[in-house]
Amino acid sequence: MAKVLVFIEQREGKAKKASYELVAASAAAGNETHAVIIGDSVSGLANESAQFGANQVHLVQDAALKLYTAESYSRALLAAIKTVNPEIVLAAHTPMAKEFMPFVSVMADAALATDCTSLTFNGGKLALKRPVYSGKASAEVEFTGAGMQMATIRPNSIGLPKPDTSKTADPGSISVDLSGLKTKILEVVKGNSARPDVTEAAIVVSGGRSLKNAENFKILEDLADTVGAAVGASRAAVDAGYRPHRDQVGQTGKVVSPSCYIACGISGAIQHLAGMRSSKVIVAINSDPQAPIFQIADYGIVGDLFQVVPALTTEFKKIKE
Amino acid sequence: MNLYVCIKQVPDTETKIKVNGDGSGIDTAGIKWIMSSYDEFGVEEALRLKEKTPGATVTVVSAGPDRVIETLRTALAMGADNAIHVELPETADSAMTAKAIAGTLKKEAKVDLVFFGKEALDVAASQVPQLVAAHLGIPAVTVVCGIEYAGSNLKCKREIEGGSFEMVEVAAPVVIAGSKGLNEPRYATLPNIMKAKKKEVKAVKLADIGVSASDQKIKMKNLQLPPPKQAGKKIDGDAGVQAQQLAQALHNEAKVI
Numbered sequence: 001m002a003k004v005l006v007f008i009e010q011r012e013g014k015a016k017k018a019s020y021e022l023v024a025a026s027a028a029a030g031n032e033t034h035a036v037i038i039g040d041s042v043s044g045l046a047n048e049s050a051q052f053g054a055n056q057v058h059l060v061q062d063a064a065l066k067l068y069t070a071e072s073y074s075r076a077l078l079a080a081i082k083t084v085n086p087e088i089v090l091a092a093h094t095p096m097a098k099e100f101m102p103f104v105s106v107m108a109d110a111a112l113a114t115d116c117t118s119l120t121f122n123g124g125k126l127a128l129k130r131p132v133y134s135g136k137a138s139a140e141v142e143f144t145g146a147g148m149q150m151a152t153i154r155p156n157s158i159g160l161p162k163p164d165t166s167k168t169a170d171p172g173s174i175s176v177d178l179s180g181l182k183t184k185i186l187e188v189v190k191g192n193s194a195r196p197d198v199t200e201a202a203i204v205v206s207g208g209r210s211l212k213n214a215e216n217f218k219i220l221e222d223l224a225d226t227v228g229a230a231v232g233a234s235r236a237a238v239d240a241g242y243r244p245h246r247d248q249v250g251q252t253g254k255v256v257s258p259s260c261y262i263a264c265g266i267s268g269a270i271q272h273l274a275g276m277r278s279s280k281v282i283v284a285i286n287s288d289p290q291a292p293i294f295q296i297a298d299y300g301i302v303g304d305l306f307q308v309v310p311a312l313t314t315e316f317k318k319i320k321e
Numbered sequence: 322m323n324l325y326v327c328i329k330q331v332p333d334t335e336t337k338i339k340v341n342g343d344g345s346g347i348d349t350a351g352i353k354w355i356m357s358s359y360d361e362f363g364v365e366e367a368l369r370l371k372e373k374t375p376g377a378t379v380t381v382v383s384a385g386p387d388r389v390i391e392t393l394r395t396a397l398a399m400g401a402d403n404a405i406h407v408e409l410p411e412t413a414d415s416a417m418t419a420k421a422i423a424g425t426l427k428k429e430a431k432v433d434l435v436f437f438g439k440e441a442l443d444v445a446a447s448q449v450p451q452l453v454a455a456h457l458g459i460p461a462v463t464v465v466c467g468i469e470y471a472g473s474n475l476k477c478k479r480e481i482e483g484g485s486f487e488m489v490e491v492a493a494p495v496v497i498a499g500s501k502g503l504n505e506p507r508y509a510t511l512p513n514i515m516k517a518k519k520k521e522v523k524a525v526k527l528a529d530i531g532v533s534a535s536d537q538k539i540k541m542k543n544l545q546l547p548p549p550k551q552a553g554k555k556i557d558g559d560a561g562v563q564a565q566q567l568a569q570a571l572h573n574e575a576k577v578i
Binding site: 067068069070071094095096098099100102103105106107111112113114115132133134135136137138139140141142143144145182183184185186187188189190191192193195196197199200202203227244245246251252255259260270271274277278280281282283284294295296297298299300301302303304307308311312314315316318319 | 332334335336337338340347358415416442443444445446447448451452454455456459460461462463464476480481482483484485486487488489490491492495501502537538539540541542543544545546547550553554555556557560561563564565567568569570571572575577578
């Protein structure tokens with residue numbers, strides 16, 4: 001058993017599911033689990049952490065924490081660490097935590113392992129695994145010292161149990177000195193996509209160059225929208241201008257591990273496979289029976305994606321009804 | 322203006338990874354080494370800034386075994402003025418690497434901007450730029466895909482999830498970790514490649530900057546290749562039948578839909 005502090009990431013008052021995966025995993029292992037929520041006015045989120053198993057919820061609230069900066073959030077998390085005095089600090093591996101957790105590790109003189117995909121608690125210590133070479137290999141992480149252990153865990157690595165909605169939290173407040181900040185957010189420019197991010201989605205529908213143009217991605221978007229999936233793309237499709245770089249899955253794009261990855265018209269270059277092979281279930285739809293993607297697919301369809309994908313959309317709709 | 326770019330040498334992305342004897346890393350025999358592609362955005366950004374700033378210099382820094390000097394020469398051939406090789410063992414983690422780079426930069430007369438790539442293509446820990454900033458006591462902005470410069474002020478466009486961006490204002494000295502979109506990196510010309518071969522590369526030893534093996538905080542062990550996958554299920558028939566069988570399998574068998 002260890003004392004664990006989980007950073008609950010929120011933007012605009014909505015918490016990341018991936019943060020709750022960590023709360024639930026820590027609580028299930030019998031740890032004394034603390035959750036800290038950082039923001040402007042975030043007390044409304046406190047109960048959710050308790051419902052996923054947190055023993056204690058802490059709030060670091062300040063008008064200056066409304067919008068995230070690495071500088072302000074690292075100070076806020078450090079204040080929580082000083083109050084809770086945990087042995088282990090966890091956060092979801094997201095654009096936010098990825099940026100500010102290294103600062104916290106220096107400020108707290110802790111060891112930090114990032115982008116882990118497997119997490120267990122072993123006698124009060126973390127046992128972690130992470131992909132290396134974009135998933136071409138995986139490694140165990142060994143902490144060399146006895147100090148505080150910090151880790152960021154890739155979303156969807158653990159899975160989310162059902163919350164116990166009968167529980168409520170009695171959150172404590174932690175204050176933080178935010179004077180003399182050097183970075184300022186001028187504006188947050190919101191993306192126009194209603195779909196989840198490829199790195200966070202439980203299902204990813206991805207397309208390659210065989211889609212032939214940007215407009216044809218509509219059939220993948222339609223399929224994705226029936227099941228709340230993200231739309232990804234191969235490097236070839238991104239280089240051809242069919243999709244923006246942020247959608248690129250692979251070694252020079254995003255590395256994803258959803259519960260289901262549906263590759264449409266993607267042959268499976270080594271760099272692409274590296275970015276998605278840790279997905280739990282892989283579906284490949286491709287007209288070329290020799291495409292390397294079939295070697296790692298759990299379900300393979302040799303066929304014309306322009307016929308199969310719309311038919312699959314119809315079938316998914318039937319299941320969802 | 323003193324511009325620094327920290328670059329990492331990594332295996333070419335085409336490389337098939339083989340695990341070394343004790344599982345602590347990869348077998349490096351026969352590997353073709355390249356500059357980690359996100360770092361190229363850092364080099365290019367520094368060069369563009371130098372070209373419009375009279376008196377500016379660009380110094381590239383790489384930490385690693387002797388072979389990283391080749392990658393430093395690539396950056397020199399692109400147009401960097403100076404190169405520093407920090408002699409770091411292959412097995413160093415992000416913490417030790419950052420301490421060595423920060424220690425090296427602290428010995429420089431003045432540091433205005435330090436560019437990195439947002440992550441390296443090998444371990445992709447996304448730690449070293451921020452750790453270096455923390456050791457130098459300056460801010461960092463990461464995953465930057467656009468910068469507007471106004472004197473010592475920078476307006477950075479930082480990519481976050483869901484296609485959204487944060488516009489971050491910050492003043493030098495600052496660490497910037499660049500991403501795709503920041504610029505289009507140039508290619509080195511042949512004459513410049515020849516010239517870069519003769520340029521001096523300054524060596525920094527860990528003992529000179531007070532860094533030792535005890536600065537390492539994590540280690541990789543039991544490196545493994547992904548287990549070979551069982552042959553998957555091929556679904557035959559016309560498109561309608563294939564789609565129906567796949568949907569049922571994902572729903573009832575794999576239970577992911």
